Amino acid sequence: MAAMTMIEKILARAAGKSVVRPGDIVVCKPDIVVGLDLPISTEGAWHRPKKVFDPEKVVLVFDHSIPAPTIQDASGMIEGRRFAREFGLKHFFDVGQHGICHVILAENGLARPGELLVCADSHTCASGALNCAGRGAGLMDTLQAMTKGVIWYPVSPSVRYEFEGTLPMHVSGKDVFFHIAQEFGGHSNTSVEFGGPGLLNLSMSDRRTIATMCAEISAEFALFEYDAITAQYLEGRLDRPAQPVAPDAGADYAEVRRIDLSSLEPYVVMPDAVPNNAKRVSDFHDTVPIQQAFIGSCANGKIEDLRIAADVVRGKKVAPGVRFIVTPGSQAVYLQAIQEGIVETLIKAGAVVTNSTCGACFGGHMGVMAAGENCITASTRNFKGRMGSAEAKIYMGSPATVAASALAGVITDPRRVMH
Amino acid sequence: MAVIVEGRVWKFGDNINTDLIYPNTAFRTPEREQHRLTFSSNRPGWVDLVREGDLIVGGKNFGMGSGRPSGKQLSECGIRAVVAETLNGLCLRNCVVAGLPATQCLGVGDLFEEGDIGRFNYTTGLITNVTRGRSLQGEALAPLLLETIEAGGVLPMLVREGYVEAVAFVAAST
Numbered sequence: 048m049a050a051m052t053m054i055e056k057i058l059a060r061a062a063g064k065s066v067v068r069p070g071d072i073v074v075c076k077p078d079i080v081v082g083l084d085l086p087i088s089t090e091g092a093w094h095r096p097k098k099v100f101d102p103e104k105v106v107l108v109f110d111h112s113i114p115a116p117t118i119q120d121a122s123g124m125i126e127g128r129r130f131a132r133e134f135g136l137k138h139f140f141d142v143g144q145h146g147i148c149h150v151i152l153a154e155n156g157l158a159r160p161g162e163l164l165v166c167a168d169s170h171t172c173a174s175g176a177l178n179c180a181g182r183g184a185g186l187m188d189t190l191q192a193m194t195k196g197v198i199w200y201p202v203s204p205s206v207r208y209e210f211e212g213t214l215p216m217h218v219s220g221k222d223v224f225f226h227i228a229q230e231f232g233g234h235s236n237t238s239v240e241f242g243g244p245g246l247l248n249l250s251m252s253d254r255r256t257i258a259t260m261c262a263e264i265s266a267e268f269a270l271f272e273y274d275a276i277t278a279q280y281l282e283g284r285l286d287r288p289a290q291p292v293a294p295d296a297g298a299d300y301a302e303v304r305r306i307d308l309s310s311l312e313p314y315v316v317m318p319d320a321v322p323n324n325a326k327r328v329s330d331f332h333d334t335v336p337i338q339q340a341f342i343g344s345c346a347n348g349k350i351e352d353l354r355i356a357a358d359v360v361r362g363k364k365v366a367p368g369v370r371f372i373v374t375p376g377s378q379a380v381y382l383q384a385i386q387e388g389i390v391e392t393l394i395k396a397g398a399v400v401t402n403s404t405c406g407a408c409f410g411g412h413m414g415v416m417a418a419g420e421n422c423i424t425a426s427t428r429n430f431k432g433r434m435g436s437a438e439a440k441i442y443m444g445s446p447a448t449v450a451a452s453a454l455a456g457v458i459t460d461p462r463r464v465m466h
Numbered sequence: 467m468a469v470i471v472e473g474r475v476w477k478f479g480d481n482i483n484t485d486l487i488y489p490n491t492a493f494r495t496p497e498r499e500q501h502r503l504t505f506s507s508n509r510p511g512w513v514d515l516v517r518e519g520d521l522i523v524g525g526k527n528f529g530m531g532s533g534r535p536s537g538k539q540l541s542e543c544g545i546r547a548v549v550a551e552t553l554n555g556l557c558l559r560n561c562v563v564a565g566l567p568a569t570q571c572l573g574v575g576d577l578f579e580e581g582d583i584g585r586f587n588y589t590t591g592l593i594t595n596v597t598r599g600r601s602l603q604g605e606a607l608a609p610l611l612l613e614t615i616e617a618g619g620v621l622p623m624l625v626r627e628g629y630v631e632a633v634a635f636v637a638a639s640t
Contacts (some may be wrong), residue, residue: 071610088637091497092535094621094630119494122637167530169484169556183533185554187563187620194629199610201555232528233571235552265530265554320481322527409532410490430485430531437489437507 050295052205053270054238057180057292061163069204079104079157081148081166081354085129088123092186095126099134100196106138106157107131108148111405116412146403147378149173149259149345154358154379156284160177160291165192170345170427172266173259174211174265176251177281178273178291196362203267205238206231206239207294210245212309219355219462220253221233221347221425221445224260224304225314234266234380239299242272245308251280252351253399263321265429315423315458316443319431328448328460333441336420340371340453341434342446344408344426348376353427355383357392359450359464365397366456372414375403398453410434416441423458424447467591469567469597469612471547472523472596479581479596482508482524484531488539492612499636501542512626516543522587523578535623537561537568547586549574551630562611565619570617571604 049066051059059067061075074247083107085090097285099105101137115121128288132140140151148168149170150157156172158181164172167181192198208227241254254271260432261269271277273291281289313328342348356373365371373393375381381403386391390400406415408426410433410439416422418438425448429441444452454464487509492500505512522540528550529536537560540548548561548568559590567588571577574593578584582597591606606614617623625632 072610072633074610085493087635089493090495091500091538091634093635094632095626095635096630117494119637119639126635126637170612185533185537185556185560185563186535186619187624188559190630191563191624192590193618195627201608203555233530233552236555244513260555263530265527267555271617273478302498305598305620318528320483320527322481322530380594400636411493428483428485428531430483432489432507 050297052298053240053292053294054088054180054205054268055202056199056201057161057163067202069202071202072199073202074197074199077192077198078159079106079107080166080189081106081152081164081364082189082193083111083148083168084109084113084120084124084127086167086186088120091390093459096190096194098194101136103137105136105193107136108140108151108248109142109145111149111409112411113142113145113404124386144378146379147212147345147348147405150348150376150380153177153255154377156281156286158266159285160277160289165198165279169262170259172261172269173255173345175269176254176258176271178271180268180270182268182345190436192307203236203238205240206234207240207242207300207303209243209303209305210241210249210308211243211305212245212307213248214308217447217465218311218313219445219447220249220256220318222311222313223253223306223308225255225316225325227310228264229314230316231304232322234264237266239266240270246272246274247276249277249309250351252349254347255349263447304348312446313448313461316429316449318429318440318451320421320444321428331458335421335458336456337369337423337452337458339416339420339422340369340413340449341407341414341422341424341426342449343406344372345376346427347425348380348403349447350380350383353389355363355378355446356450357389359447359461360398360454361392363396363454365453369453371398371453372407374401374406374413377403407434415428423449423452469615470585470586471567472539472583473519473546473619473629475521475523475578475580475582475584477578477583478524478527479523481530483536484529484536485572488534488535488613501539504539504543513543516545517567518544519546521545521546521584522548523574523584524548524634525575526551527554528552535560535564537564537566540567549586551575563620565615567607567615569605569607571602573602574604588602
């Protein structure tokens with residue numbers, strides 16, 4: 048048997064083949080297909096399915112615009128409910144059970160190790176943290192997967208990242224990703240694989256942030272090796288035994304790169320693009336006043352991100368003129384944040400804790416930016432116009448950097464706030 | 467049958483992302499008007515200049531970002547083919563499923579000046595500047611992708627095979 052990378056193994060199994068190779072186009076049977084509210088409410092994006100390939104494997108999550116900020120979104124969700132009811136979908140996350148789909152899928156054990164997950168959202172690579180293959184599909188691709196039960200993928204070469212060491216204090220998974228994006232730029236038509244001896248020092252929260260953010264370097268799939276930390280996270284969540292994949296010895300990589308976690312520091316990403324657009328915070332000498340600081344999204348709406356935010360602002364006050372918006376990634380995260388006292392700490396500091404939704408990250412609602420404003424965000428992307436006006440500037444940082452900046456009113460090194 | 471497209475070239479730089487192609491305001495815009503928002507942040511007025519049959523030459527990471535229907539949006543503007551230095555994989559998918567041929571070709575940015583006539587052969591990957599008489603070898607598309615493009619994209623196939631309704635659902639906005 049020829050040696051394969053992790054993504055080659057998952058695609059081979061899903062395509063019913065013994066071996067796949069970079070350059071192949073494979074037609075796969077998805078293990079799970081996920082629909083969202085936004086493609087239903089957007090005109091021209093939803094053609095009502097006449098059948099679904101398997102109601103146990105088609106999931107519907109309301110996440111982008113909930114509760115509905117417009118009549119159009121409200122009408123779209125009526126259609127979503129009709130669809131879920133008509134086809135008897137086993138997994139439907141309506142308002143009340145909701146959250147950002149990638150968070151919901153992880154929490155509910157629907158992103159399963161070794162499986163293939165299809166969803167039209169570009170951050171579907173988030174599932175890679177759990178050793179589950181996912182990458183953003185097109186809206187019509189997803190409709191095809193949902194109804195016909197097939198989807199094609201090009202098999203791409205993989206770059207392997209080998210982690211070593213342990214992250215310093217106040218440096219997190221977001222900074223690991225920024226380091227990769229800064230040093231190695233775009234990864235178009237390449238999958239990435241994460242492993243190495245330092246993996247055991249990276250929490251599941253950090254892994255989920257890194258995997259999610261790989262959409263921003265245009266990676267195809269982003270897969271973490273399965274280990275004890277993965278098993279621990281998934282305990283009690285899966286409805287069937289995990290079938291993780293590991294890379295074969297001798298698997299062929301486009302490149303193997305080593306990352307010494309202990310050498311990293313916080314980064315700030317400049318507006319408009321992510322690859323090759325970051326500065327180490329110690330090299331960032333600009334004074335950038337901010338009007339908004341945001342922590343949320345599929346990348347940073349986890350309980351661990353909210354804990355960091357609370358730790359930074361505890362007993363302090365958000366700077367005058369700054370809106371500090373924190374959006375939990377799911378109802379479960381929100382509830383836990385209440386139980387741990389995080390919500391109280393944040394509100395006492397002057398933050399706004401919103402309902403869990405994609406919200407401000409995609410400029411949909413709950414924190415839209417006006418022209419001339421600056422935002423520092425721990426969310427997924429910083430494109431011109433992403434969070435509202437094309438004349439707003441979006442800088443990116445880790446949750447610690449964002450929270451520290453909210454206190455200072457200017458973009459700030461979290462290590463200067465936390466001693 | 468080979469997929470070959472010839473037309474006038476528009477050039478774009480690196481990191482053209484999906485928010486530039488399909489701004490978030492498009493989500494709540496009627497379908498027939500969504501394409502009017504294309505490149506409104508980075509190249510206002512372009513939608514009035516582009517003509518049916520034009521082509522796009524992009525830089526690195528063309529189409530990076532979200533799952534927004536970038537291929538359909540560019541098609542609605544009249545664009546009939548895309549070649550970029552490097553093409554985001556999700557953008558490639560979104561072009562192919564919309565029946566818009568797209569591929570990547572290193573060096574394509576230097577091969578063209580804006581307004582040149584290009585001939586892009588997706589079956590062989592040969593990218594030609596007809597105006598200046600020079601060519602570069604880009605990536606050919608796999609047969610499955612060429613077949614999807616020739617069929618006009620995924621939607622007509624799903625409709626023909628009885629999987630989805632032909633007419634798009636419209637969520638009431640009033």
